[in-house]
Amino acid sequence: MKTETKLIHFSEGIELESGEKLNSFDLMVETYGELNEGKSNAILLCHAFSGNHHAAGSSKDFGIGWWDQLVGPSKTIDTNKYFVVCCNNLGGCAGSSGPSSIDPSSQKIFGKSFPQVSVLDWVNSQKMLMDKLNIECWHFVAGGSLGGMQALQWSISYPDKVKKAGIFAAASKSSSQNIAMNEVARESIRKDENFHNGNYYEHDVIPKNGIKTARMLGHITYLSEEHMDSRFGRKFQDEDSKVEESVSFEVENYLQYKGEQFSELFDANSYILMTKVMDSYDAGKDKSLVGALKEVKAEFLIVGFYSDWLYPPERGKEIQIAAMNNNIRSSFVVLQGDHGHDSFLFSSKTYSNLISNFIES
Amino acid sequence: MAIKLSKIINSWVPENSKVIDFGCGDGSLLKELFENKQVLGYGVEINDTKIEKCIEKGVPVIKLDIDKGLNDFMSSNFDLSIMARSIQCLKNPDLALNRMLELSKRCVVTLPNLGYWRCRINLASGKMPITPELPSSWYETENIHLCTIKDFENLCLKENINIKDKVFINRNGDQGGLSKINPNLFAVEGVYLLEK
Numbered sequence: 001m002k003t004e005t006k007l008i009h010f011s012e013g014i015e016l017e018s019g020e021k022l023n024s025f026d027l028m029v030e031t032y033g034e035l036n037e038g039k040s041n042a043i044l045l046c047h048a049f050s051g052n053h054h055a056a057g058s059s060k061d062f063g064i065g066w067w068d069q070l071v072g073p074s075k076t077i078d079t080n081k082y083f084v085v086c087c088n089n090l091g092g093c094a095g096s097s098g099p100s101s102i103d104p105s106s107q108k109i110f111g112k113s114f115p116q117v118s119v120l121d122w123v124n125s126q127k128m129l130m131d132k133l134n135i136e137c138w139h140f141v142a143g144g145s146l147g148g149m150q151a152l153q154w155s156i157s158y159p160d161k162v163k164k165a166g167i168f169a170a171a172s173k174s175s176s177q178n179i180a181m182n183e184v185a186r187e188s189i190r191k192d193e194n195f196h197n198g199n200y201y202e203h204d205v206i207p208k209n210g211i212k213t214a215r216m217l218g219h220i221t222y223l224s225e226e227h228m229d230s231r232f233g234r235k236f237q238d239e240d241s242k243v244e245e246s247v248s249f250e251v252e253n254y255l256q257y258k259g260e261q262f263s264e265l266f267d268a269n270s271y272i273l274m275t276k277v278m279d280s281y282d283a284g285k286d287k288s289l290v291g292a293l294k295e296v297k298a299e300f301l302i303v304g305f306y307s308d309w310l311y312p313p314e315r316g317k318e319i320q321i322a323a324m325n326n327n328i329r330s331s332f333v334v335l336q337g338d339h340g341h342d343s344f345l346f347s348s349k350t351y352s353n354l355i356s357n358f359i360e361s
Numbered sequence: 362m363a364i365k366l367s368k369i370i371n372s373w374v375p376e377n378s379k380v381i382d383f384g385c386g387d388g389s390l391l392k393e394l395f396e397n398k399q400v401l402g403y404g405v406e407i408n409d410t411k412i413e414k415c416i417e418k419g420v421p422v423i424k425l426d427i428d429k430g431l432n433d434f435m436s437s438n439f440d441l442s443i444m445a446r447s448i449q450c451l452k453n454p455d456l457a458l459n460r461m462l463e464l465s466k467r468c469v470v471t472l473p474n475l476g477y478w479r480c481r482i483n484l485a486s487g488k489m490p491i492t493p494e495l496p497s498s499w500y501e502t503e504n505i506h507l508c509t510i511k512d513f514e515n516l517c518l519k520e521n522i523n524i525k526d527k528v529f530i531n532r533n534g535d536q537g538g539l540s541k542i543n544p545n546l547f548a549v550e551g552v553y554l555l556e557k
Contacts, residue, residue, distance in 0.1 A: 320423060321434070324437045325437055330421055333424040334424050350413065354413060354416055361418065361419040
């Protein structure tokens with residue numbers, strides 16, 4: 001698979017939804033396959049909350065790509081056929097400009113001063129990337145969870161630039177419960193003594209415990225009760241492989257391990273920023289959702305999963321109904337999914353066939 | 362017979378109309394309506410394999426149990442709803458009929474006729490009917506609310522539903538012959554265009 005990973009600089013900067021401006025910024029971008037002569041085979045993948053530009057294949061720094069089960073040569077999204085683009089979103093911590101990168105104007109780490117971005121800002125920055133790559137229209141824009149929100153926003157903001165949108169395990173806005181969960185995560189980071197009001201870089205520490213607890217909570221919301229029961233049940237962790245003295249059950253050990261691993265990789269300010277992006281998104285905030293979808297020309301494939309209680313299938317159905325009110329050619333399918341909210345990351349026969357049939361039709 | 366049925370339905374669908382097909386199967390009928398009548402159509406189906414086929418054909422489809430979710434589409438303003446060979450599988454066919462006529466101006470319903478003479482012979486000999494149109498045994502069938510042509514028309518009368526047009530199909534898939542004279546005895550299937 002022809003893969004290119006590069007940091008692209010945007011010297012023109014970007015006006016943000018908040019009214020603030022980034023005078024220049026960088027996006028870490030990964031592409032797979034090749035753009036055809038007619039430029040008709042470009043696909044944009046939008047990553048979810050803690051994802052990054054590395055969607056497929058294996059890399060030294062990021063391991064296996066977040067959507068490797070579905071993206072690659074002869075896979076569901078076939079990189080022999082399509083030119084697939086994925087970037088680390090603005091505010092992230094995998095190479096793109098974000099709180100942990102250097103502010104060119106002060107030559108210091110942005111830290112807390114990095115402006116709050118939004119789904120719309122991400123879409124606008126991806127549009128700038130699209131222009132730089134000489135792509136005129138995306139054949140398909142897709143993502144799960146927060147990535148699905150971007151796919152939805154793309155079809156709203158740039159109706160002539162998206163032919164098909166894949167909106168998976170997503171919603172047109174976060175629910176009160178979603179926001180509540182995120183606030184607990186943020187609070188655990190803020191209350192970590194090493195957080196230093198977001199300027200922990202200066203003290204050469206990271207609020208590790210805070211991020212770890214936040215991620216542990218996050219993990220619970222990404223999985224389903226059924227999945228956790230079948231995977232861990234009430235099994236006790238054996239003594240030799242305990243990551244913490246205090247754990248008794250396997251599930252505790254799993255969360256400890258996952259939280260620990262994540263806390264060393266992910267920037268705390270990015271974590272807070274990303275959760276705020278998720279919380280603040282509301283596709284229909286200016287009008288109703290029906291009103292927001294008025295200009296959409298793309299076809300939709302909306303997929304929800306029964307086992308997902310973070311963005312349950314009803315949220316996808318709301319988008320479907322608003323789409324039908326606007327005469328958008330939209331499909332809505334609910335699959336079982338074995339992995340709760342995370343189900344969108346895993347390939348299954350039906351999920352894979354739906355996506356490939358949709359892209360090809 | 363499928364060709365015949367789609368032909369009848371085709372003739373009732375205005376061009377450029379907005380259509381919803383409940384129990385759309387693999388999306389063949391909607392695909393045909395796109396091509397012939399440039400309709401905007403949505404299918405509703407519960408079977409994943411059939412849903413995959415719809416998407417393959419480019420037919421928009423919604424995975425839904427019709428028994429549970431007809432209310433979801435109330436705001437969509439359809440010109441026509443279609444329920445072909447499915448109404449007898451629903452828990453509340455009477456409610457479904459009324460719902461369909463609330464969410465669309467007109468609806469097309471097709472149903473197998475339990476009054477067909479072969480069914481009657483089966484019943485007369487003391488057994489549940491098994492015919493080419495109703496091939497499953499009583500313990501396997503999804504048809505939980507079978508009725509005769511007469512029963513269905515009585516229901517329409519009771520619910521103040523207008524039968525705008527109707528066609529009866531005989532065992533050869535034609536409209537003619539005895540099924541025209543005595544549909545309740547000779548038609549295997551009734552095809553109705555309804556309005557409230």
